[in-house]
Amino acid sequence: MPQRSPQAARKLAEYSHLPTVHQPADNRQDAASFGRLARSVVGLVVFLAGPPAALWLAGGGPAKRLPSWHHTVDWFGRSDRAITAAGLVDGAVLTLWLLWAALAVLLLIELLVLLAPRRLSLPRLPAPLHRLVFGLAGSAAITLAAGGRLDASPPKPFAEAAAIPQQAAAQGPALIQVGSERYVYVVERNDSLSTIAKRWLGDSGRWPEICQLNRHRHFAGGVLRDCDLIYPGWELRLPDDARPPASARPAPPRPREQPTTPPPTQPPDRTSPGPTPDASTGRADQPADSASEDHSDDRAEQADGLDLPSGAFLPWTVATAISAAAALVWLHRRRRYVPGDEPPELPSAVVHVHQQVNKRLTASQDLVERAHAVPPLPAVAPGGVGLTGPGAHAAARAALISALADGGPDHPERQTTVVIDRPTLAELFGANSAQALTPWPRLKLTDDVDQSLTFADEHLLRWARLHETNTQQPSAPLLLISAAPDEQLAVRAHITLGIGADRDITGLLLGHWSSGRTVDVDDRGRTSLVTGPSQDIEPRMAVLDVDTALAALTTLQEAHTGVPAAPPPITAGDQTGGDYSRPPETPASTGRQGSAQLRVLGSPRVEHLTAPGRPLRAKAAELAVYLACHPDGADTRTLGEYLVPDARIRQADQRIHTNASNLRHVLGRSGGHRPGGYVLKRGANDRYRLDPQTVDVDLWELRDKLTRARTTTPPERTTMLQRACDLYTAPLADGCDYDWVEPYREKARQWATEAHLLLAEDLLATDPPAASAVLDKALGLDRYNEELYRAAMRVRHHLGQSEGVTALLNGLTTGLRDLDAAPSQDTVLLAHQLLNDKRRSGQATSAR
Structure with a gap:
């Protein structure tokens, strides 16, 4: 008799004690x-x-x-x-x-x-x-x-079928690679890179290092784009100093794959250049396997909104509105710019949103059109909503930003006014930020909830007055943000928000709102109704962390008022674009023998081509502009992040190498054949940069001439400024919609404005008509800068052209309407003063 195993005997004993159950037949x-x-x-x-x-x-x-x-x-x-x-x-x-x-x-x-009864083997057709x-x-x-199954087995009960999950499991095994070792890691719900950094690196603040190592890598479950989202099936690389926890177990070895192609008969030639683009086209390079790439998962992940590295989530409409506010800020800074008064850089979080929106949408190069492209934004449900859950504060911050970003210059009827009391503001943004923040017309700060409700009541009275007088101008919406009121103010808040539900007044209350609906929000913005009706509740709300919300808030304040606000503090999650205001270490000079002529002011191009060859590819031209804006160069990973962000890491490196080869080839057609020259590749990280000894870049020369002119005197200074003004005939990378180029383009414009102002100042004493011509050219390149208009008014006054002063003031007033702004008081007073001086001098002449 065969011997049973102990486990089988134990199971048999357990089954023997179970009652026999006969399922009744279901007729x-x-x-x-x-x-x-x-x-x-x-x-x-x-x-x-x-x-x-x-x-x-x-x-x-x-x-x-x-x-x-x-x-x-x-x-x-x-x-x-x-x-x-x-x-x-x-x-x-x-x-x-x-x-x-x-x-x-x-x-x-x-x-x-x-x-x-058994599987049949049937012949197959082709x-x-x-x-x-x-x-x-x-x-x-x-x-x-389809009406019935051949085995006639009964269907699953409804309760069992409803228990099947409708989305991928949030828990499962993943792989973590440390050097050459691989470990199994179980991904839990709400897991993040900061958790992995704390367990494997001993410091949760080192999560950006893990994100940088794995960004844009393609896994079986998608692509790592949001550093707060990881899924089972991924294989994450960690820094070499990572130490596995005690619970980590090594992963099984990979199965050995059989080669599908025979090995090469001879070793490749390592001295040969990389793959070169097709000579018949000047478009961006496309690898042979790029056609088979499927980015549908990426598009599905970002179809509803933008996930930021900080963990914030913004619907595309809100992100587009913030991008429009950034464009308006650049225009205001262009209007206010005075040489020597350098404006602060735009917050990097806002620049990142602007770049992501430009990647998704085909935006116009004109900043004015971008500033006016503000889509209608989702509003808070009428009557007030209470927010609870771990994402309540983040959702309130995002709702505040969304309300302030709505409207734009073309839609004053959508320009929402936000009322928030200082205790709630301190709770959302921190005590220091709340004290430093100054109100403006669209942001009202009150001392407590009682004052906020009083302001809402006054808004109701204004609305009723406009309604009675049949005023055509509609009243702008009002959003009230506060903590859920206590029993003494709950009835008043219920009445105010109830009456204001149909009068453009909504409330966002932190906490349970017993008189209306309450929504629970998780840290990713997913909503679930707690109490009240479910209509007008989005399945996912925008959420913003403190740093990103502060960056957006200061940007919106400057966009609305034209006055720069104090920049928010820089955190580890910020991604800056580099220092583009510093001149190159060795500025190039024009006209050197054997130097290639790279021009990035205007349309990117290489001039003085003397040898036949392949044309400049579109992506190679973008690489040239990027390296011109970064004289110190950039590594391959950074270049791939900005130039080919949607490609896999290996493919992105290959494309950068291909475009660098094409750029080197075209520069060689201008300066002569130099193997490995013009575009230098140095260091372990494959850092590319333009060789200042062999490449003449007009942007570098403009910065060099302006820097030297600041410390010299005429006539040498006049000669340098004349050359700088001759170089700038069009904006940086004119006609190219690079999503990263806008800050650099504005910096180059500031250099050109300063050069024209200094040159006009030098020419005013010796050749006033020439000074007037220089300023006319500058106004054609920048029609919003008030300092150019003031200088042109002085020159017109010096030439005795009083009608020219009036024409300049009228032109400035017309131009600033694009920004929903008006000339500053200094400009208007200067124009009136010059006109009065002209009038008094005319009266004195007639009196003689």
């Missing part, structure tokens, strides 16, 4: 299954017998339609071989008979396979024909047999 399910089976059989019979019967009745049997041998030979022997109408009818009927016969045979074979024919037959079989 209703048996009847339903028999009915479905009967309908399937009837459908099968109708399909097999119905079409031949109809064809037989319509035209007889197929044998009658077949031509005889004598008629066939006679038809081929004719010279004309005409086809009669009767022949066409016979051919159509025979085709229908053949089609039915083929489908019937295939259907019977499929049914035979399904009913057979692959394309097999997919087509058996697909048609399978569709017919499924259509006929």
